[in-house]
Amino acid sequence: MTPPNQLKMTVYTALFVALIAMGAFIAIPLGPVPIVLQNLFVLLAAIILGPVWGLACVGIYLLIGLAGLPVFAGGTSGIGKLFGPTGGYLIAYLPAVFVTGALSKKLKNSMTGDVIAMVIGSIIVYAIGVPWLKIAFSLSWQKAVAVGMLPFLIGDGLKIAAAAFMGKKIRPLIR
Amino acid sequence: MAALNPFMFRQGNSLLHCLDTRCKLLWVCMTSLFILKADFLACFIFLGVLIVFIKQIQIGVKDTLWQLKLFLLFLGFIFLARALTIPGDPLVFFHGLTITRQGLNQGGLVALRFFLVMVTGLVFSATTRPASLKSAAQWFLKPIPFVPEKRAAVMISLALRFFPLILQQANETANAIDARCGNLQKNPIKRFVRLTLPLLKKTFLSADHLILAMEARCYGEDRTDPEFEPSGKERVFILYSLGFWLFLFFFSIRLPPVSLNYILVIREIYIDPDPVLL
Numbered sequence: 330m331t332p333p334n335q336l337k338m339t340v341y342t343a344l345f346v347a348l349i350a351m352g353a354f355i356a357i358p359l360g361p362v363p364i365v366l367q368n369l370f371v372l373l374a375a376i377i378l379g380p381v382w383g384l385a386c387v388g389i390y391l392l393i394g395l396a397g398l399p400v401f402a403g404g405t406s407g408i409g410k411l412f413g414p415t416g417g418y419l420i421a422y423l424p425a426v427f428v429t430g431a432l433s434k435k436l437k438n439s440m441t442g443d444v445i446a447m448v449i450g451s452i453i454v455y456a457i458g459v460p461w462l463k464i465a466f467s468l469s470w471q472k473a474v475a476v477g478m479l480p481f482l483i484g485d486g487l488k489i490a491a492a493a494f495m496g497k498k499i500r501p502l503i504r
Numbered sequence: 505m506a507a508l509n510p511f512m513f514r515q516g517n518s519l520l521h522c523l524d525t526r527c528k529l530l531w532v533c534m535t536s537l538f539i540l541k542a543d544f545l546a547c548f549i550f551l552g553v554l555i556v557f558i559k560q561i562q563i564g565v566k567d568t569l570w571q572l573k574l575f576l577l578f579l580g581f582i583f584l585a586r587a588l589t590i591p592g593d594p595l596v597f598f599h600g601l602t603i604t605r606q607g608l609n610q611g612g613l614v615a616l617r618f619f620l621v622m623v624t625g626l627v628f629s630a631t632t633r634p635a636s637l638k639s640a641a642q643w644f645l646k647p648i649p650f651v652p653e654k655r656a657a658v659m660i661s662l663a664l665r666f667f668p669l670i671l672q673q674a675n676e677t678a679n680a681i682d683a684r685c686g687n688l689q690k691n692p693i694k695r696f697v698r699l700t701l702p703l704l705k706k707t708f709l710s711a712d713h714l715i716l717a718m719e720a721r722c723y724g725e726d727r728t729d730p731e732f733e734p735s736g737k738e739r740v741f742i743l744y745s746l747g748f749w750l751f752l753f754f755f756s757i758r759l760p761p762v763s764l765n766y767i768l769v770i771r772e773i774y775i776d777p778d779p780v781l782l
Contacts, residue, residue, distance in 0.1 A: 339658060343658075343666060350667065385656075393663065395533070396529055397532030397624065407533065
């Protein structure tokens with residue numbers, strides 16, 4: 330029989346995979362990189378599940394998308410999407426969720442700690458996603474940042490605030 | 505519940521129902537890869553193939569399209585956004601907005617590709633039991649070192665079961681908010697918080713109930729490995745599919761390179777205002 334805590338985390342991880350996919354389904358196409366709620370749930374998964382289970386959650390999500398189920402932004406999927414212009418953002422979720430989860434744990438799951446961890450997680454996403462976009466479209470650095478980062482910063486700030494608030498409300502439910 | 509979930513499994517004995525899930529997974533991977541590179545001609549021919557599959561599966565096309573109305577609206581939005589923003593030969597002027605021939609072309613192609621990827625996913629999930637998808641995922645993950653394939657496969661099957669549950673609960677929560685005149689609230693942030701928090705609480709409670717049910721049934725990972733029942737048509741199906749796409753691409757390279765044109769147009773809009781010569 331599976332230990333209770335492991336079973337619990339398995340089910341919660343699966344739930345977060347579904348939530349990330351739902352968040353990706355609601356996509357607003359603004360330029361080559363759409364605005365989605367996917368990263369809100371990725372960051373939430375990191376602070377709620379922690380580094381290891383958060384990593385498993387994003388890994389499973391990417392695997393489902395790779396297998397062809399329409400779970401990436403706007404209901405897309407497939408290996409082509411992962412190696413396309415926005416693939417860097419998707420792959421960056423792996424290190425981002427791990428670092429965010431580890432930092433949040435280290436900062437004792439306080440709301441300020443969560444916000445700091447999620448800001449660093451978002452920086453990691455852009456640190457990998459923007460160069461990937463630059464290479465995919467052969468852009469200059471200024472243009473890659475203008476297209477792949479600047480339009481999303483305000484939205485990201487709001488998403489981080491929302492995720493910190495949600496994290497505070499949800500944590501007591503899963504203990 | 506059925507009305508909320510067009511991606512649910514449907515009983516049947518069509519070709520796709522009979523095929524081994526591992527073969528179908530391979531087919532979906534291959535197809536989604538090709539669709540992203542396909543031009544109009546290839547997309548329309550593949551749409552014809554998908555319509556044949558949908559007829560075989562006996563999915564109600566009208567009902568399904570109605571259930572996917574939000575996704576279709578999203579596609580319409582993508583189409584309009586591209587048609588209005590991509591520069592080129594003007595076709596229609598309307599209150600200062602210009603729709604260009606190139607915009608219509610590119611918007612239509614992108615929307616059609618997204619639609620095909622989604623319908624392929626729908627055909628796959630309508631013909632595949634979640635349990636057999638779990639088994640296939642476990643089979644594919646087995647050779648990968650350091651990946652607990654059984655646990656990962658369980659997570660995949662549970663995630664697929666959570667999709668309709670979240671949709672159902674979102675609908676219930678939205679109805680409850682409307683019943684309390686929540687629809688009169690004009691602030692979008694307040695509306696988002698009032699919908700999301702109860703929804704997340706409800707989904708986590710459902711997850712807790714599932715955990716209790718699994719514990720009560722002594723759930724464990726050391727169970728007998730699944731058995732597959734190949735129909736014998738798998739190899740032929742994959743070879744035909746590969747041949748089909750290679751044939752379409754053979755024709756595509758003789759026609760104007762649509763995908764290259766797409767990159768060029770994106771460069772023009774977002775990056776270089778001056779014409780780009782590749």
